[in-house]
Amino acid sequence: MTKQELLDKALSCNRCGTCRGVTQDAVPNADFSTQCPSGMTLFGEYEPAGLMYIARGIAQGDLQWNKDLAKVLYSCTLCGYCDDLCSRGYRHTPAVTILEELRKIVPQELKPRSLQKAAAAAEVPKQHKLAVLKNYGVIDVSGSGTADTILFADTTLIANSSKLSEIGFLIKTSGRKLGCFIDEPLPPVEQALINGGQQDVLERCVARIDRRLKQKGIKKVVCYNPESLSVLKRFSRSGVPFVSITQLYAEMLKKKSPKKLKLSAVTYQDPCHLGRYAQEYSAPRQVIAGLGLTLKEMWRSRNNSLCCGAGGGMLAVNPQLAKRYAANRWEEVSATGAKTLITACPYCNANFRQGKPKDSKIMDLTSLMAQAYGYTGKEAGK
Amino acid sequence: MKETVKKLQKIVGSEWVRTDSLTQYFYSSDVMTYFGQGALYPSNKPLAVVYPGSAKEVQAVINLARKEEIPLYAIGGGTVLLIGSIPGKNDIGITFDFHRMQKITVDKERMVVRAQPGATGLQVSQLMREMDFGYRPYFGGSPGTSLFVPYQVFTGQNKMAGYQDGMGINCAAGMEMVLASGEILRTGSMAHKQSPGWPHGPGPALTYLPFFANAGYGIVTEMEFRLFPTPQEVGSLWVTFPTLSSACTAMYEVMKKEYACGATVMGPGCWTHALYSSQHWQEGAHFVKATQDINLIGMSFRGSKAKVAFERKACIRILEQHSGAVMPDWMVAILDGHEANAAGWQQCNSPKICGTFNGKSDSGGIFVSGGVFDSLEKLEDYMDRGMKAYQQVCRDNPEFLSHPHPTVRLYASCGQTYLSMGGHSNAAGEVIFVVDYARREFLPMVGAIKAQFDALMQEIGMAPLGVGRDKRTWTECPAHFSMAQIIKKAADPQGFLAPGVAFPLSE
Structure with missing residues (x-):
């Protein structure tokens, strides 16, 4: 995104404050009428408009990156409410796009190290415990096994044997045949890469995922972690549907x-x-x-x-x-x-x-x- | 300044004093300022922003600022649709942000709601609805806008909920204000715990003093508004007229009978006014452009079912006698949202209409021109010639008219609202341009329209009315302004409260 594009997007916001509250009919209790996590806690420039001002200021050269700007930028949870509520009216400031861009362009030295680590973990899966799934009859599609539907192992799941065991148990109980890339896992991508401003890495990883899904003829991918689900839905060009594991559970409850x-x-x-x-x-x-x-x-x-x-x-x-x-x-x-x-x-x-x-x-x-x-x-x- | 910041931190807590570059930038501009082109006013950065948590903290900050001769400015809850929060000069002063003061309490016995300056219109509306009360003040901006910028309660006409209860200002029953001396003054209904919710008593009748003074007299830390029982029934009526004159004459007839609780005559291009509470903003915005020549009266009714039915019927009879034509239901449907406003809930602009008005603007795109008149003829002349000028510019620049945002509105407000403000007029015309700044090429033509309206205003001879920090009704009127200056000197002899906003910097 060029500076001019960033500016044009940021200028859509004129700080009317609508995004700070929940739509009136939704919340009949005034105590719960504000919405932005950082805005309702820290106020002022920590509200969505503050982030839009960062974009304006940076794009116009009125502001220079410094610790204070980074502090505000990394106080946002990227929950997307401001963007969503704004889009319900005619005007729409694409806040999520702007924030993602800001996290991309913020100088490296101001990017929190913890986010960099999380992002690196998403790119290269290290030790994993996916073999647990084999105990429950989950098919390893990295080898010769085949399955139409697979479980996506994200960073929160890949080395979490107890959660893998619970999911494996549920898959077995449901009687469904599910696969997973077990011995050679897929890159366990999730939102962390966007949080860390590494969208390019994410896109590269998703391209790799797409290739392997195509190779194996996968028809559906089930995600446990919503932060993986959302990025896969957004960035995958495979045409394969990505669904939440909660859908699997809902179907299971109907049958058993x-x-x-x-x-x-x-x-x-x-x-x-x-x-x-x-x-x-x-x-x-x-x-x-x-x-x-x-x-x-x-x-x-x-x-x-x-x-x-x-x-x-x-x-x-x-x-x-x-x-x-x-x-x-x-x-x-x-x-x-x-x-x-x-x-x-x-x-x-x-x-x-x-x-x-x-x-x-x-x-x-x-x-x-x-x-x-x-x-x-x-x-x-x- | 470092020493001052330390002292401020001691008063409000270190987390609630900010001096970083982003904070200064964030509080340097509002809808009337822009960072570059099209600005009506320059962007001015404060040196620090303070978030007080109580009136005591406000008092302590004021005492400090007075001692150290630092200018003070104030913004309600951080949004900028109401003007006046920007320092009068770059790199001076401390700005109050009232986010931490959002408390709202309702006293059912006294029928008042008390709110702190950081509360938003949305929050109060929700509470009122929940408690089955209505309240009348009408606030500009959007639901996210603070309930009141502490010194500048929006004195809007409150449209459909309106005139029977006066303007928004008339529903303010009392307030708590920290004066320049540090003294905390409680006026009207807040003068005493047991004070009834009367607007003027029994405390000092100073409740209206700080309105439009833009923190120049003191900083308001709490305010009480009168409450009203929710009516059994509400309704609205929309009638078009061939001329503005016939609409105004009809309006006076209705007012003489004391029918309708809120009625407005809206001149050509007026529909945007009617659309403020509408949930069907987009259709409405297109309608505005398609019906630039319509003269309209909008009114609402509330009370028992029988009363609403009777008044509605009686009003139709009166209005039809003056060539009025009742608008068909399908057209009225575009304007829905007014019933909720009449009931006393939706006391802020619909977020959707805000989307329309403020859409894609890089500084908010509202240019204002308008004024108050001493005769209906002058008003009619102004609106007629003004609209012709506007239409000519549109004809010359068809892309302006076909764009979804830029529009113009004119409305004439007759009667008691302005009389209640001091009787200086019985008719007002206001023109508001809403411009898409994202299309910067529109700026010159908007400027051209505004210049023509302003010239007309001078030629016809009327007192300008407007929004913006140097366009206050009374500050433009020499007699009123000299009176205001006398009060300012008495209330703030050092002149450290909001210099350069309502009062010139040198004051």
Whole structure:
């Protein structure tokens, strides 16, 4: 993007402030009427307009990159709400595009090291524990095995044997034949590359993924991590549909009844990359309903959902700030009266553990599913 | 300044004082300023921005600024659709941002809502709706705009919810203001805990003092607005007229009968005014352009079902006697959103219409020209000739008219709203240009239109009315301005409150 293109995009924002609030009909409670995680916590230039001002200032030469600008830039969770809400009106400032560009052009010395590490991990898979999946009959498509549908192993899953075991168990229980690139994994791409301003690396990795999907004749890819789902949907040119693992669970519940879970009312966090970015709102809710749980929605839900605070690499760059962001959401969880918060994103899950009220618990949707079908954890070692 | 910053940090906390380059840049411009071309005013950077958390902190900052002779400026909650928050000169002063002061409380007994300056119109609207109350102030900008820039409550006409309860300003019952001396003054309904929600009493009748003074008299830290019960029924009526004169005459007839709770005469090109609350902004925007010659009255009704039905019928009869034609339902549907406004909820512009007006602008694209008149004839002359000038520019530049954004509106507001402001006029005309700055080639033609309107204004002889820091109604009126200067000298003898905004820098 040229400076002029960046400027033209940034000039679409005139700081009207609409993006700061949730649409009026969606939130009848004034306590939960603001939306931007960084804006509602740090105010002023930390609001979406502040980031647009960075773009204007940089493009026009009014501002020079420095630590202060980088601090604001990396306080944004890239949740995409400002962009989405703005686009619901006639005017549309493409905030996400602008932010991604800013993270690309920020000088190297101002890029947080933690993000660089995360990005590097996404490019080259090192030690992985995908072999666990073989215990559950998942086919290794890196060799001679074939499968129409595969599980995508992202950075949060690739070396996480307990989560792999839960997913493997569920695949086996569902009776579906699923594959995975086990011995020679695919690059475990996810949003981290964009957070770190390495879109070029991401595009290169996705091209590699596309080639291998084509070689193996893969028809569908199931993603556990919403941050992988959203980037694959966005950057893949393979034509292969990428779906959330929650869709798999929803189908499974229709065919096979789970055991009843002993849980009081629950609430659900729409992960930004599953909801806003990948437009998957119904499958997780179908799963919750299929498990016989009573869902108490938060005021800000679905496309008005408030980010948990982990996005944009926040958990790696500034965990303390991510915790402050999470506190905003915990207030809303408490307001529902539900004691269990369900998430379908490993980053939401990790961030919500920060500052969790004592009387509340967090459950990953996959773990909940596994539990409902009798997974005990002992299966992992078999 | 370093020493001052340390002192400020001690008052509000180190996190809430910012002096970095981005902060200064962010607070250096608003919709009337631009970083380069088309600016009505220059961008001026403050030296520091302070986020106070309470009136006590505001007081402490004011005391410090007075002692150290540092100018103070203020912005409500960080958005810029209301003007006046930019320092009068580059690299001077401290700007208050009231984001941390967003508290809203409702007193059902006294029928008032109290809000701090960082609260947004959206937040109050939500609370009112939830509690089944209505409130009347109307705020410019968008739902994200702060409820009130602390010194500049939007005195808009509040359209459909409007005139029976006065302008937005008339619904402000009291306020808490920190004066230049550091004294905290509580006016009107806030003078005493048990004060009823009367606009003028029993406290000092100074509630309206800081309006339009742009923080020149003091910094408002809290304000109370009157509440109203939600009506059983609300309705609206839209009637077109062949001439502005016939519309105004009809309007006076309606007002004499005290029918309708909000009524506005809108001259040619007026539809944008009618569209402010509309949820069908896009269709409406096209309509505006297609119906530049329409004269319109829009009004709303509220009360019992029988009252609304009766008033509506009676108004139709009166308006038809003056050649009015009731607009068909399909056309009215474009204007929906006004009922919610009349009920007292949607007291800010619909986000969609904001999208239309402010779309793709790189500094906000509103140029204002207009004024108040001492006779209907002058108003009509102004609107008629002004529209012809506008249409000529459009004919000369067809791409301007065919573009989805640039438009012009003219509206005439008759009657009690302006009378209630001091009786200096009974008619007003206002022209607002909304321009797409992204198409910078439009700037010269907008300038041409504005120049013609301004020239007309002078020729016809009227008091200019406008938005913008040096275009206040009363600051343009010598008698009013000299009065304001006397108050300013008494309230802020050192002149450190917002110099260069409502009052000249030298003051």
